[in-house]
Amino acid sequence: MIIKHLTCIECPKGCGLSVDIENCKVVKVQGQRCPKGEKYAVAEVENPVRIMTSAVLTRGLDIKMLPVRTNSPIPKSRIQEAMREIKRIRVERPVRTGEIIVKNFLGLGVDLVAARDVKKGDGSIF
């Protein structure tokens, strides 16, 4: 058995977790101040995931960069690939917060959604 020390990132308290691992499986988690800590530890050991956020270029809209996010976490190992994909996207139509920009992003079963409302415009700052 190995013991791994992690910091839970689910909330700003940042609990220090001590995780007992056997055959790549979590058998015991200690140190969490709420149940989310245990879930986090299991995911972090067995399949670490993160919500991905970035900003994509727009054209013909009132802001130049539209902030976007995945609506659910994606595997950490796919983040660089996700960034490459995000750089290829152009948003050219007005969207509302939460609207889907890319459905089933990278085939991961999560959507890339707008994180801000954006209207028509010329994208200039002034």
Added chain:
Amino acid sequence: MTRKKKTLSFERELVIVGGGPAGMAAALSAYENGVRDILLLERDQYLGGILNQCVHTGFGLSYFKEVLTGPEYAGRFIRQIGNVPKIEVSLKSFVVCLTAEKKLTYIKPGELQEVKARALIMATGCREKTREMVHIAGTRPAGVFSAGLAQKLINIEGLLPGKSAVIVGSGDIGLIMARRLVLEGAQVKAVIEIRKESRGLVRNVVQCVEDFDIPLYFSHKISRISGRDRVEKVLVSRVDDASREIPGSQFEISCDTVLISVGLIPENELIEMAGVALNRETNSPVSEQVNRTSVPGLFVCGNAYKVYDLADSVTRDSELAGRMAAEYLSAG
């Protein structure tokens, strides 16, 4: 012949300066507590303040019980404000003068305006400490940015400030920018922190620095920035418990960009102009109770009052400021 008046002057019940999380929460709460004449002044062309450039998550967990990005968090308040016609929002409105009688002068494109506030809430936020405030020796090449400016360049203007960066200080914005730069394809050579531990939240050390194997040096400082036109390298030294450089501990890191993330200070020049007593150390108003100042009816909330770790806490205390202003108005 009468001289043409250059300025228009009028009186408002409540004026709020700053349309970020603090000003928006204060406006909504003042309205909920009965104030029906509210003018919200914002210098940018959008409401939301700094949240608009904080595209990462970490907002709203306490206030909305949801994990939101900065723009999403701001958007919830922007929408609420849009539904309250009694809150007049004036964008691109930059306050240049404030008196002890709560008279404000502000400029808008093509206009100079004056307004007298019966109650005033200053929600002007904070700004970043600069290279000058941490005294780094060396030349003054291009490529030295505050972390927040780099964040604005990337997330609002779509420009990458450099290809290889060293980050000075482990404040939250610096840590978040370490990750952001890596994701954008730049290299982050190191985060250098003079203290023995991080200034930022541990979760940011984990998800922004450790996740990307970025070296984080505690008890180290940048002794020198070198470069002719553009930053070429920095000299790093280990420091002892009294923050003195340890001789012989120096090493160089080559980079073209240095980001400074060494803390925030409340932005309070306007209230200082009006004669409000400020604490010289912290730049916060001297006050007996949160949001109050030495001038009756003049409140300060959010990061202008004190620098908060979380936007959620800014919202909560600014709602209190809105209520306090409403009480002041109904008592007077």
